[in-house]
Amino acid sequence: MTNVQQGGRVALITGASRGIGAAVARLLASRGMRVVVNYRSSRDEADDVVASIRSAGGRAMAAQADVRDEPAVLGMVEQIRGAMGEVEVLVHSALIPYAIKSFDEITWDELGGKLEEEMRAAFLMTKAVVPGMTTRGYGRIVYLGTVLSRRPRPGMIALGTSKAALSQFARFVAQELGPRGITVNVVAPGPVETTITDVFGQEFKQRHAAQTVLGRIATPDDVARAVAFYAGDDSGFITGTTAPVNGGLAMD
Numbered sequence: 001m002t003n004v005q006q007g008g009r010v011a012l013i014t015g016a017s018r019g020i021g022a023a024v025a026r027l028l029a030s031r032g033m034r035v036v037v038n039y040r041s042s043r044d045e046a047d048d049v050v051a052s053i054r055s056a057g058g059r060a061m062a063a064q065a066d067v068r069d070e071p072a073v074l075g076m077v078e079q080i081r082g083a084m085g086e087v088e089v090l091v092h093s094a095l096i097p098y099a100i101k102s103f104d105e106i107t108w109d110e111l112g113g114k115l116e117e118e119m120r121a122a123f124l125m126t127k128a129v130v131p132g133m134t135t136r137g138y139g140r141i142v143y144l145g146t147v148l149s150r151r152p153r154p155g156m157i158a159l160g161t162s163k164a165a166l167s168q169f170a171r172f173v174a175q176e177l178g179p180r181g182i183t184v185n186v187v188a189p190g191p192v193e194t195t196i197t198d199v200f201g202q203e204f205k206q207r208h209a210a211q212t213v214l215g216r217i218a219t220p221d222d223v224a225r226a227v228a229f230y231a232g233d234d235s236g237f238i239t240g241t242t243a244p245v246n247g248g249l250a251m252d
Contacts, residue, residue, distance in 0.1 A: 008059075011231060012036040012080060012087045014067050014125060015094030017045040020144065020192060023220035024091050024227045025049055029058030031228065034084050037062045038076065038094065067094045067121040077128040086132030089231045092125050093144040098158040111158050118162035122169060130177065139182030142230045143170050144223075145242060147190040151250040163188070167242055174240035183239035185230045190246030191217040213248030 011028045015021040017039040026049070029035040035053060037060060039046035046062040053060040061083060065076035080087055096117045099110040122143060133139030145167050148160035167186050174184035190212070191204075209216045226243045229235050244250060 008032055008034055009088040010034050010036065010080065010084045010086065011089035011091065012038060012063075012077075012129065013091040013093060014038040014121075015040075016091075017042040017049060019095075020189075020220045020223050020227075021091070021093040022049045023224035024093060024231075025060065026053060026056075026058075027221070027224045027228050028089070028091075028231060029053040029060055030056065031232070033089065033231075035060040036080050036084065036087070038067070039064055040066050040094070067092075067125055068096070068117050070124050073124045073128050077132075081132070086136060087129040088133060088136060088138055089140040089142075090125060090129045091142045091144075091227055091231060092122055093227075094121060096121055096162075098162070100155045101158070102155055103157055106157060111161065114158040114162045115165060119165055119169065122166055126173060130182070133177075133182050134180045137181040139177070139180070140231045140235070141170075141173070141177075141182065141184040142227050143167075143184075143186045144227075145186040145188035147188055147244060147246045147250050149188065150244075170242075171240045178239055183230070183235065185235070185239060186242040187223060187226045187230065188242050188244055188246070189218050189223045190249040192223060193217060193219050211249055212246065216247065218245055218247060 011033040013021050013025045016025045016037040025035045025037050037046045037049045050060045050062050063076045063079055065072040067073060098114040099106055143166055146163045148156045149164035149167055152160055170184050170186050223245050226245045
């Protein structure tokens, strides 16, 4: 896809100061989009992402907001509107913290809290950008899910359950927003080479790599390319779907 095809659209990527979000921001910028790098507290890292985009000839700005905080979200979208225009592409990749515990160990506050915060963030972000997309008659919304919603793993009940709810939410939103020219899709990766999987250690990565048919776990760029497809014009007749970016770890 060429830069001309992307048409300089304004793309907001939440949680874009590192990992998958940063990879998405760089890729979309390289394809001609004007990119907003959202962060909650990692300002220096967000500034580094913006600087790397600008040094490559792209257009980018950083915007701080906790995506679970409605006034902060609305303020961020207003800031973007003033600086770049209406958000036309939303990539919601912000990581909401969660407990890694078995069903026997986890409490309702931990499970319910993750469900509430995951859905609250997606709801608030979507609500904030849909009016502008509706006015333009165009929009792309991409949520980051997980293979764990379909392939459960011990200790991941909070993450898998909340992302399953997000995937179903995406289908309902896709149904309602389609007539307005807005598509809504989910990219659901397996384990990805990020600081998060670094915490689990090399044995974790090797074990999961061996379970894929491609013999490795994903890189942030693998996931970013799937997101970029959904965020661009080539996916204009695709909505309400989930892309399993997991190297064959789980197959439909």
